Amino acid sequence: MTEHSAPVPPNDRPFELLAPDAQRVPLVFASPHSGNVYPPEFVAASRLDPMTLRRSEDSYVDELFGAAPTLGAPLLRALFPRAFVDPNREAMELDPAMFEDALPPGAKVATPRVVAGLGSIARVVATGEEIYGHKLRFAEARDRLDRFYRPYHGALEELVHATRRRFGHCLLIDCHSMPSVGGPMERDAGDARVDVVLGDCHGRSCAPLVTSHVEGLLMRQGLRVARNTPYAGGYVTQFYGRPAEGLHALQIEINRALYMDEASYRRGPGFERVRKAMTGLIGGLAALERTAFAA
Numbered sequence: 001m002t003e004h005s006a007p008v009p010p011n012d013r014p015f016e017l018l019a020p021d022a023q024r025v026p027l028v029f030a031s032p033h034s035g036n037v038y039p040p041e042f043v044a045a046s047r048l049d050p051m052t053l054r055r056s057e058d059s060y061v062d063e064l065f066g067a068a069p070t071l072g073a074p075l076l077r078a079l080f081p082r083a084f085v086d087p088n089r090e091a092m093e094l095d096p097a098m099f100e101d102a103l104p105p106g107a108k109v110a111t112p113r114v115v116a117g118l119g120s121i122a123r124v125v126a127t128g129e130e131i132y133g134h135k136l137r138f139a140e141a142r143d144r145l146d147r148f149y150r151p152y153h154g155a156l157e158e159l160v161h162a163t164r165r166r167f168g169h170c171l172l173i174d175c176h177s178m179p180s181v182g183g184p185m186e187r188d189a190g191d192a193r194v195d196v197v198l199g200d201c202h203g204r205s206c207a208p209l210v211t212s213h214v215e216g217l218l219m220r221q222g223l224r225v226a227r228n229t230p231y232a233g234g235y236v237t238q239f240y241g242r243p244a245e246g247l248h249a250l251q252i253e254i255n256r257a258l259y260m261d262e263a264s265y266r267r268g269p270g271f272e273r274v275r276k277a278m279t280g281l282i283g284g285l286a287a288l289e290r291t292a293f294a295a
Helices: 040-045 050-056 138-167 208-220 235-240 271-286
Strands: 015-018 027-031 075-078 170-178 196-199 225-227 247-255
Touching (some): 015 138, 027 138, 027 271, 138 170, 138 235, 170 235, 208 225, 208 247, 208 271, 235 247
Parallel strands (some): 027 075, 027 170, 170 247, 196 225
Antiparallel strands (some): 015 075, 196 247
């Protein structure tokens, strides 16, 4: 087993894999934060109401990229919510102040994400409200990581490496959404945002020609695009993106105001336009020449 592998317990369904009849392109799409299956015991234990818990959710992002399987690429989507356990963090990025017992040796307790309250087991939702009114035991975190986080990454890792074995390289698109205005804990607090932010860890996780191609495809759809600001890529991009080994990872953040009502979480009038734009992006990437993937 690899670092992320773990047996999937019976009756747990941490993710859904939407696979094409046959994979025809060296692309993998993943939506780690669109899950909206909130365990009742988690909701009951939180000090927040269910609507506030959704502040961290990338609602409908899996649907925006839903054409991937029909265009020959797999789409992996988490079913569990980010506020419950976040697969875009290292597993042991944990805040010791959240727990009544000691964390194991090797826990990463001082990363910027942990300090912000957004480790693999988040202390706050994206808008800064505290999730819990009590301390957790580490056994609770370990259970979530074993039942949800590790099966998700086990599936993603297998998809990425199987794609590279088949095609010689793989491009992982990590699909996200972002609030239309920078939140209180972010560097651009209060600032209006562009339509799409591409994160390639400042050129380290993806071949520059690929990032430029994605930027061009989106701009031709009439979208305003920025790179690496305010999001340069999270754990998934950093961990899976190794261009010298034929593994490319690019994070895409879509402005929520383009396709949904950020207060009510309902789809907005722009939903179909954005979905068509992402379908066009998938098609454009499918036609990308192999030479673009040179590290």
